[in-house]
Amino acid sequence: MTLLITQGDPCGIGPEIIAKTFAAGAAPDCCVAGDVGVMRRAIRQCGLTLPVVQVGVVSELVPPNCLPVWQVPGLGEELAALPMGTIDACAGAAAARCIEAAVAQVLQGHAAGVVTAPIHKEALHAAGVPFPGHTEMLQFLAAQGGAMPPVRMMLANDELRTVLVTIHCSLRTAIDQISCESVLQTLRISHQALRRFGLAQPRIAVAGLNPHAGEGGLFGDEEVLHIAPAIRLAQAEGIHASGPFAPDTVFMRARHTATHPGEFDVVVAMTHDHGLIPVKYLGVEQGVNVTLGLPFVRTSPDHGTAFDIAGQGEADPASLQAAIRMARRLSSPGP
Numbered sequence: 001m002t003l004l005i006t007q008g009d010p011c012g013i014g015p016e017i018i019a020k021t022f023a024a025g026a027a028p029d030c031c032v033a034g035d036v037g038v039m040r041r042a043i044r045q046c047g048l049t050l051p052v053v054q055v056g057v058v059s060e061l062v063p064p065n066c067l068p069v070w071q072v073p074g075l076g077e078e079l080a081a082l083p084m085g086t087i088d089a090c091a092g093a094a095a096a097r098c099i100e101a102a103v104a105q106v107l108q109g110h111a112a113g114v115v116t117a118p119i120h121k122e123a124l125h126a127a128g129v130p131f132p133g134h135t136e137m138l139q140f141l142a143a144q145g146g147a148m149p150p151v152r153m154m155l156a157n158d159e160l161r162t163v164l165v166t167i168h169c170s171l172r173t174a175i176d177q178i179s180c181e182s183v184l185q186t187l188r189i190s191h192q193a194l195r196r197f198g199l200a201q202p203r204i205a206v207a208g209l210n211p212h213a214g215e216g217g218l219f220g221d222e223e224v225l226h227i228a229p230a231i232r233l234a235q236a237e238g239i240h241a242s243g244p245f246a247p248d249t250v251f252m253r254a255r256h257t258a259t260h261p262g263e264f265d266v267v268v269a270m271t272h273d274h275g276l277i278p279v280k281y282l283g284v285e286q287g288v289n290v291t292l293g294l295p296f297v298r299t300s301p302d303h304g305t306a307f308d309i310a311g312q313g314e315a316d317p318a319s320l321q322a323a324i325r326m327a328r329r330l331s332s333p334g335p
Helices: 012-023 036-043 089-105 120-126 134-143 170-179 179-195 211-217 222-234 250-254 272-281 318-330
Strands: 002-005 031-035 052-057 066-070 113-116 151-158 161-164 204-207 241-245 266-269 288-292 297-301
Touching: 002 089, 002 170, 002 318, 012 031, 012 036, 012 066, 012 318, 031 036, 031 089, 036 052, 036 066, 066 288, 089 113, 089 120, 089 134, 113 318, 134 266, 134 288, 134 297, 151 179, 151 272, 161 179, 161 272, 170 288, 179 204, 179 266, 179 288, 204 222, 211 222, 211 250, 241 250, 250 266, 266 272, 297 318
Parallel strands: 002 031, 002 113, 031 066, 052 066, 113 297, 161 266, 204 241, 204 266
Antiparallel strands: 151 161, 151 288, 288 297
């Protein structure tokens, strides 16, 4: 079944990496949810000759070596005329509308999953979109007016996977959000997701919050009060969780390479930067963001809109291509 790729912010590199991905033949059975004019501009910016074909339904077959675009209803006019590399409310509104439309298509059974190109949080805010990023918006859309599903952000590449307990908030707020329940919920979501990846008994390492994982309460008591109790409860449920481990060394232990098999399949980190810096340091070109806990597959590249190079045809599509491969794998899950 078709995977939908949202075009992202039209002033950023999203349309360019999509164009390059289709030109490389790396997006079979995919369709872009976006604007035909924006995608044609991206083709020109990348110096490509790939035909852009507007389709009436997302699953419509198109000739080989074409880029199919489902023109999302309700987008603003003249999006392709917006200046590249700028924060624009119209661009933010269009990016949000593409996400909404793509999710609706998936929930109606017309597509297998969503791969989202980068959006700009300030552009979303300028457009009045009440979400700080993709994750929170997707969680709201998945609820369909009911209870929002608990979701978590996972960043993964071939060497390391990390799942976050807290996401887009200040560090001070994130610390306040750490509780036994939030950590336990993260462990449950991670366990279930990795089983979908084909791991019968995922090995989950839990990183502490404080230096040396609190050193028994000397450097902070979050490990004693919240994190360790959550691990014990998870273990009682049959989840293979261990820790809390010192956050400055656990990622090295989990990293999997040809010469060093990782001790763990995933690391659960308490805060955004604790978990994402190690994965991004290994290279954003292969990193994939996966939203765990949604009732549908969603992946995205491990980078932003790159306004500094937008429109120059220089953007590397490798992370988007990795996100497509991951989405295809997850939409045909194993045991």
